[in-house]
Amino acid sequence: xxxxxxxxxxxxxxxxxxxxxxxxxxxxxxxxxxxxxxxxxxxxxxxxxxxxxxxxxxxxxxxxxxxxxxxxxxxxxxxxxxxxxxxxxxxxxxxxxxxxxxxxxxxxxxxxxxxxxxxxxxxxxxxxxxxxxxxxxxxxxxxxxxxxxxxxxxxxxxxxxxxxxxxxxxxxxxxxxxxxxxxxxxxxxxxxxxxxxxxxxxxxxxxxxxxxxxxxxxxxxxxxxxxxxxxxxxxxxxxxxxxxxxxxxxxxxxxxxxxxxxxxxxxxxxxxxx
DNA sequence: CTAAATACCTGATGGC
DNA sequence: TGCCATCAGGTATTTA
Numbered sequence: 001x002x003x004x005x006x007x008x009x010x011x012x013x014x015x016x017x018x019x020x021x022x023x024x025x026x027x028x029x030x031x032x033x034x035x036x037x038x039x040x041x042x043x044x045x046x047x048x049x050x051x052x053x054x055x056x057x058x059x060x061x062x063x064x065x066x067x068x069x070x071x072x073x074x075x076x077x078x079x080x081x082x083x084x085x086x087x088x089x090x091x092x093x094x095x096x097x098x099x100x101x102x103x104x105x106x107x108x109x110x111x112x113x114x115x116x117x118x119x120x121x122x123x124x125x126x127x128x129x130x131x132x133x134x135x136x137x138x139x140x141x142x143x144x145x146x147x148x149x150x151x152x153x154x155x156x157x158x159x160x161x162x163x164x165x166x167x168x169x170x171x172x173x174x175x176x177x178x179x180x181x182x183x184x185x186x187x188x189x190x191x192x193x194x195x196x197x198x199x200x201x202x203x204x205x206x207x208x209x210x211x212x213x214x215x216x217x218x219x220x221x222x223x224x225x226x227x228x229x230x231x232x233x234x235x236x237x238x239x240x241x242x243x244x245x246x247x248x249x250x251x252x253x254x255x256x257x258x259x260x261x262x263x264x265x266x267x268x269x270x271x272x273x274x
Numbered sequence: 275c276t277a278a279a280t281a282c283c284t285g286a287t288g289g290c
Numbered sequence: 291t292g293c294c295a296t297c298a299g300g301t302a303t304t305t306a
Contacts, residue, residue, distance in 0.1 A: 072300065072301090073283085073300065107283080108285080109283055110284095110299080110301085149276075150276075150277090151277080152278090156277090169300090258280095260297090
């Protein structure tokens, strides 16, 4: 599923086919996504001037405004040749000059398309988002100071998009393993030093995943192939009951905030003070 | 303000 | 083999 690294990989993959091209038409075959898709007619005829990302949103900016695309859990964007017949769950086509169509597929329809005139960052979906984990504002200090009143598990804290964007269930579990922190620890009890380690771990893991992200979604124009680049580097996620790669202890599963998590009871010992 | 629960959706998986 | 229940997962929204 698309995590921040895959969204970024998608962005990089589609950018060359969009930049400086004009939108000829948009065909919405299934408007019932997370929110009903309702795009202005004047997008047709507009020219793409920027392709960026905020959190897990892909922003396609034209001279009339910005298209905000979220891939949800199962969404994907592919570049296809014009007139390629749509397959199951191919919900939206953006037909471009340059002989390419951008095609959105999303079986579970948790994804979304929005349009915002003017500054996209003022859109209600973006305006309250937390910091980008790979930008400078994100740090151990930031995690520390933003968690002083928070009793939720530290795992939930770093998964909160109002705090920091892009850290999903997988990366949260992996980062906590790398930082040797027990996922259930109350956020407000995690020390500054531990948050420093955690911020470092999040950065490192996301950056590494982006680096290999190209593997997952290698060529957007060609066929798919989706063997997880990632699965092999997972230390805890999805490995409940299996031996820790570091110490061979049996990895434990737990439910935190309705989300399953896995950790090593012997490596991840940090659980706050007292 | 924080936090926990709920809703959205389909495909994969496990139990019988 | 078929069918039903369960789970997965991001995040806005509702409820406490």
